[in-house]
Amino acid sequence: MTTLVVDAVSVAYGKDEPVLRDVSIQVEPGRILAVTGPSGAGKTTLLSAMAGLLRPRAGSVTVDGVALRDRDHAVAQRVVLVPQDNGLAAILTAAENVQVALIAQGAGPAEARRRMVEAMDRLGLAAQSDQLVEELSGGQQQRTAIARGLALAGAVLLADEVTSELDATNRQKVLDVLRDEAARGAAVVFATHDPEAAAACDAELHLVDGRAELIRGYSDLPVPA
Template sequence: MGTLTVEGADLGYGDGPAVLSGITVTARPGEVLAVTGTSGAGKTTLLNAMAGALATRSGTVTVDGVPLTGRDHAVSLGVVLIPQDNGLAAILTAAENVSVAVIATGGSPADARRRTAESLDALGLSGQANQLIDELSGGQQQRTALARGLALRGDVVLADEVTSELDAANRQRVLDLLRAEAARGAAVVFATHDPEAAAACDRELHLADGAATWPRP
């Protein structure tokens, strides 16, 4: 499984000021790493860099020592990003959103059917499998995006605020599923502003004022 390392990274957008400076962190197989901080602290920026979607201004992002060259390269190395904005196709059903992603990353149609059913069931969405995304509530859409990410069986799983619209029972369900991803050997990074969710993770990296600290190594 993959070890994802960010080393001395400065991160920002365009010609704007750096959002984060001198960030060094390693996400290890078998653990859930919480990335915490207030809104605007840089949690999504860091996960985008870890996913290969944002190039570093300096420093490196590597998976098992291989520097990421972009999002497609990261996908080929088993890096799954579950984005904050869900990124679901509104014209597809919940099941189609999951199965299309599995097939796009090399899964067979049979794999797609099986993994789609398993992941939707794990998130309590079997009854919504054939509903269009626009017919789902915000929380159901968030769980569908998570089901899609989990169905990809990544070596590195990056989950960005994936419990923000969920009630307590579903939040615990998601935390259990992220823990299960780590148990099968994935490196899991969970960006959250929820202190209770962060406390359930193995380690915590806190972002504030453009820098990172370790309140709970």
């Protein structure tokens, strides 16, 4: 099982002042960590650093003790990111978006189709598989992006505001799916502004102006205020 550690990380864009300052947390397999905070607090920046998209100005992000160099290295370490903007190709169908990601990861066509069907079923999207992404509602696109992340079966699953456009029923479905991913041994990080969704997670890291405050869970881990 895989553990992701954020150790005293500060992140800045260019020469600007850091938007994350001295953040530390350990993301443990089998548990879901909620990252909360107001808009602009640094939630997406933290997940981007965890995914290898942003290089810390200070500190490190490691997977099982290996420091992430970039996004390709993170992918090789089986770190999967479901971005807030879903990252889907509008000219492909929902199914094709999932299958293309799997084939790029090395799955054969038959295996990619099997895993796509399973993931789409879990998100209640079987009927939308053959629709173009641009024909889907915002909530359906969001769930398709989650299905793609599930199909990739990451050891670390990072989900950025993935319930923001969902109704109560589908929000609960997504939370149940994230819980299932943790149960299979994944380390799950869920950035959200929804206090009810955060309460369903095992632990909560609250960000304010780029600084971290541990709200609950992981009480044995020191996190700077």
